[in-house]
Amino acid sequence: xxxxxxxxxxxxxxxxxxxxxxxxxxxxxxxxxxxxxxxxxxxxxxxxxxxxxxxxxxxxxxxxxxxxxxxxxxxxxxxxxxxxxxxxxxxxxxxxxxxxxxxxxxxxxxxxxxxxxxxxxxxxxxxxxxxxxxxxxxxxxxxxxxxxxxxxxxxxxxxxxxxxxxxxxxxxxxxxxxxxxxxxxxxxxxxxxxxxxxxxxxxxxxxxxxxxxxxxxxxxxxxxxxxxxxxxxxxxxxxxxxxxxxxxxxxxxxxxxxxxxxxxxxxxxxxxxxxxxxxxxxxxxxxxxxxxxxxxxxxxxxxxxxxxxxxxxxxxxxxxxxxxxxxxxxxxxxxxxxxxxxxxxxxxxxxxxxxxxxxxxxxxxxxxxxxxxxxxxxxxxxxxxxxxxxxxxxxxxxxxxxxxxxxxxxxxxxxxxxxxxxxxxxxxxxxxxxxxxxxxxxxxxxxxxxxxxxxxxxxxxxxxxxxxxxxxxxxxxxxxxxxxxx
Numbered sequence: 001x002x003x004x005x006x007x008x009x010x011x012x013x014x015x016x017x018x019x020x021x022x023x024x025x026x027x028x029x030x031x032x033x034x035x036x037x038x039x040x041x042x043x044x045x046x047x048x049x050x051x052x053x054x055x056x057x058x059x060x061x062x063x064x065x066x067x068x069x070x071x072x073x074x075x076x077x078x079x080x081x082x083x084x085x086x087x088x089x090x091x092x093x094x095x096x097x098x099x100x101x102x103x104x105x106x107x108x109x110x111x112x113x114x115x116x117x118x119x120x121x122x123x124x125x126x127x128x129x130x131x132x133x134x135x136x137x138x139x140x141x142x143x144x145x146x147x148x149x150x151x152x153x154x155x156x157x158x159x160x161x162x163x164x165x166x167x168x169x170x171x172x173x174x175x176x177x178x179x180x181x182x183x184x185x186x187x188x189x190x191x192x193x194x195x196x197x198x199x200x201x202x203x204x205x206x207x208x209x210x211x212x213x214x215x216x217x218x219x220x221x222x223x224x225x226x227x228x229x230x231x232x233x234x235x236x237x238x239x240x241x242x243x244x245x246x247x248x249x250x251x252x253x254x255x256x257x258x259x260x261x262x263x264x265x266x267x268x269x270x271x272x273x274x275x276x277x278x279x280x281x282x283x284x285x286x287x288x289x290x291x292x293x294x295x296x297x298x299x300x301x302x303x304x305x306x307x308x309x310x311x312x313x314x315x316x317x318x319x320x321x322x323x324x325x326x327x328x329x330x331x332x333x334x335x336x337x338x339x340x341x342x343x344x345x346x347x348x349x350x351x352x353x354x355x356x357x358x359x360x361x362x363x364x365x366x367x368x369x370x371x372x373x374x375x376x377x378x379x380x381x382x383x384x385x386x387x388x389x390x391x392x393x394x395x396x397x398x399x400x401x402x403x404x405x406x407x408x409x410x411x412x413x414x415x416x417x418x419x420x421x422x423x424x425x426x427x428x429x430x431x432x433x434x435x436x437x438x439x440x441x442x443x444x445x446x447x448x449x450x451x452x453x454x455x456x457x458x459x460x461x462x463x464x465x466x467x468x469x470x471x472x473x474x475x476x477x478x479x480x481x482x483x484x485x486x
Contacts (some may be wrong), residue, residue: 031233038098038107039176045091045114046178050238050340052418053249055260058100061421062433064325065304065415067313068259070439074306077441078477081125081450085118085353086134092118093135104172106184112163113191117340120198123152124423125450127481128467131155143460149482153202157215160195164188164226177197179236185227189234192219192226193346197420200349203356206486213358220350220359229343232373237337247333256286256330261313261327264303265434269411271298273393280326280378281414287320305436329415337378339416344374348409355401364396367405374412406430427482447477 058064059074072078092111099107122129130136131152133144144185147155167184174182180190199216219226229235240248250256262282270278279296283289288300301323304313316322328335347370354363368389375385388394396404405426413421425433426448433442452475457464464475472479 032343036098037102037175038095039174040058041095041098041176042107042110042174043176043178045088045095046238048088048091049114049117050236051249051338052238052340053206053338053415054418055250055256057419057422058260058415059306060261060419061413061425062306062431063421065261065263065306065322066259067261067304067310067317068255070310072441075439075441076435076446080453081452082453083122083129083456086116086130089115089134101260102172104228106167106171106174109163109171109191109263110168110174110187111370112159112166113187115193116159116163116198119152119192120156120201121418123149123260123481124201124419124483126452127449127471127479127483128152128245130463143463145463147469151276153198153483154210156198157195157210159203160198162190162441163432164195165190167191170291174372178238186234188343189227189229193234194341195219196228196346196349196353197341201423201427203484204484206356216353217356220353220361229341229346232343232377235337235342236340236346237342238340239337240334242333248329248335250330251332251333251335257327258324260309260325261317262301262303265306265431266411266414267301267303267323269407269431271301273388273391274298275388275411276380276384277378277414278410280328282323282326285323286317290320304440305434305437307434307440309437309439312438335415339377341417341420342373342377344370344377344408344412345417345420346370347373348412351405352402352409355398355405363398363401363405367396367401367408370405370412371408374408385445402428403430428457442477445478448480449477451475451477 003066055064055066056073059066059071060076066074070077092115095107095114096111099105099111106281119129119131119134123131128146128149129152130144132155133141133147136142167188169184174180174187176182177183180186196216196219199212202210202212219228240246247250267278267282268283269275278298278301282301284293284295284300285302287293288295288297293300301313302321304316304322310318313322347366350361351363351366351370353359354361354366371389372385375388394408406424407430409424410421410431413424425431428445433446435446449485452468468475471481
């Protein structure tokens with residue numbers, strides 16, 4: 001992630017479509033094409049933006065442990081990230097140009113969602129980033145200023161409001177859509193559900209001038225104007241297919257087969273609740289496999305330490321401990337879709353808002369909906385879900401409601417939604433991530449951000465230094481960005 005952002009006007013070339021069988025006909029020769037429809041650009045944007053499956057996030061979020069070396073992500077010793085998503089923003093700009101040329105305003109609305117999704121992720125990573133001048137390379141300005149994070153969020157919330165209002169079935173057909181097949185209502189649901197995620201990410205700003213509680217309430221109380229996801233059928237889910245370049249990202253990956261194991265604190269949260277999702281996420285440890293133990297027994301599973309040293313984890317593996325990640329993540333070319341934002345997350349977000357008093361709703365109802373939807377995603381039958389919800393460790397208790405909601409939200413994020421589980425824990429501290437092992441770096445602290453790219457310091461030094469001094473005083477991974485300040 002250490003490539004610099006280059007603020008220059010590049011000759012635009014269209015990527016070959018890499019989706020399922022019907023999208024081969026969308027491919028064009030980039031050496032001859034001078035104009036393309038916005039649908040092809042949307043296809044390629046969805047493939048890049050909504051592929052949110054990442055082992056790094058699973059390591060940082062204490063879902064998995066890596067055993068073949070010292071992972072800086074796992075041990076919280078990371079330093080710099082990159083500005084590659086700005087290439088996606090250039091694609092969004094080109095899609096807007098094509099939408100204007102073809103007189104199809106619906107692509108302009110979708111562009112506002114995609115731009116918001118990309119810039120929020122960039123800002124969650126670094127803090128202040130180029131936004132208002134991000135595409136200034138098209139006008140010949142290659143050293144854009146960094147927009148303060150507060151202003152980024154204000155603009156994003158406005159763009160999402162406009163995107164919801166502007167999407168209209170009368171404004172043109174949406175083609176090239178891998179996610180919703182051109183369904184306007186489902187795009188609106190994604191826009192408003194994402195806006196609720198953004199508002200909840202601002203929970204430390206309760207009572208501020210942003211009035212996040214009122215904005216959240218307005219969406220929740222007006223479903224006709226602001227539809228939101230209501231089931232897994234509405235998930236922002238990028239599908240995979242058993243054909244070249246379209247398979248699950250870790251299909252036939254040798255490393256994930258041998259080097260990745262369930263983290264023990266995550267596994268214990270599942271075992272404490274007799275959670276059947278465990279059997280879809282991991283495999284029995286070596287001792288249990290050798291003894292032909294019941295693969296559907298919780299006693300057959302054990303985890304490794306996310307902050308333990310490599311030596312300690314290897315020793316535990318040699319003793320037969322450690323449940324590997326489930327085989328389907330590398331044996332099944334289709335496996336499961338990449339979920340960027342799903343109904344389980346939304347249900348838990350609404351439950352949290354209700355628990356915080358932002359809206360008039362029963363947090364238990366949405367808490368149960370979130371659990372049920374997550375389990376349905378894993379193919380768990382209704383009777384098992386009902387049994388699970390009735391357990392004392394799972395049945396909702398308002399006195400401990402916020403912790404219960406956030407813990408179940410965390411459990412549901414396994415291998416989906418990108419870095420959202422890490423960002424949620426960073427915002428709330430729930431659940432607590434282990435940092436007391438001998439392998440931990442960064443002085444035993446969980447980083448709050450990533451440092452800006454080295455090349456950005458070389459090419460745009462004045463604005464980078466200004467942004468660093470404005471926010472942190474020094475470019476440090478422990479700097480607390482505006483988003484995290486009470």
